[in-house]
Amino acid sequence: MMDETRVHPTTTGIDSPPSPNYSGDHPKPPSKPVPPAATYVVQFPREQILHYPPPENATKFEAFTRRRSRRSCCRRCCCFTLCLLLLLAVAAAVSTGVLYLVFRFKSPQYTVENLAIRGMNMTSSAFVSPGFDVTIRADNPNRKVGIYYLRGSSVSVFFGDVKLSDGVLPAFYQQRKNVTELLTTLTGSDIILSGAVRTALRNAQNQRRVPFVVRTKVPVRIKVGSVKTWTIIVKVKCDVVVDAINERANILYKDCDYSVRLW
Secondary structure (H helix, E strand, O other), rough: OEEEEEEOOOOOOOOOOOOOEEEEOOOOOOOOOOOOOOOOEEEEEEEOOOOOOHHHHHHHHHHHHHHHHHHHHHHHHHHHHHHHHHHHHHHHHHHHHHHHHHHOOOOOOOEEEEEEOOOOOOOOOOEEEEEEEEEEEEEOOOEEEEEEEOOEEEHHHHHHHHOOOOOOOOEEEOOOEEEEEEEEEOOOOOOOOOHHHHHHHHHHHHHHOOOEEEEEEEEEEEEEEOOOOOOOEEEEEEEEEHHHHHHHHEEEEEEEEEEOOOO
């Protein structure tokens, strides 16, 4: 595209000099008419017209470029993370499908067989240091799958939202088609029970239905033939109702559920 510049030439009103063929006695011939002023158009290519932005505009442009670069980097990181999570989910689904279809994998079963309670004095308002002897039954029904129960486990007993005691499970390897009962001792030290919690415990003891929750978290590895999986976290939650708060307590009701965290 071209830019146009109009230039107007200037003319003077001076008459042309007389012709030498005419003498002074004769009248001068009429002057030639002066042509009208002409208009000239000068065109410059737009590419040759340079514009220099002010310094503040250059600073703003640099800041905008840096912001776009940071946003682009963040978008790439988010896309990479989402793709990685998707690949991990697909790998977990494939592994689960292989275990089920090839080895007919069956879920292990967990339950609380016994719950003996010590040190729960409901008549005193001082601190309590309760102890629990918990027997947990682990059933592996699989014919081709063994389970390694690793160190780093935790077992806790709750009354409502109050944790009364905690402990660990022993590390061991459970054979195929095997049932193992694990006895673990849990202890609590200087537990503060509010007035509402003490009242609820006394009322439950008077009704001979005292509810507790046993929570277990244990890292395991699955063995299939000679191959071992990565470490998997198994969480077991058991609701248990006993008829008394002492060492001779009988379990009236129990229900266990578990969940698995693959990563």
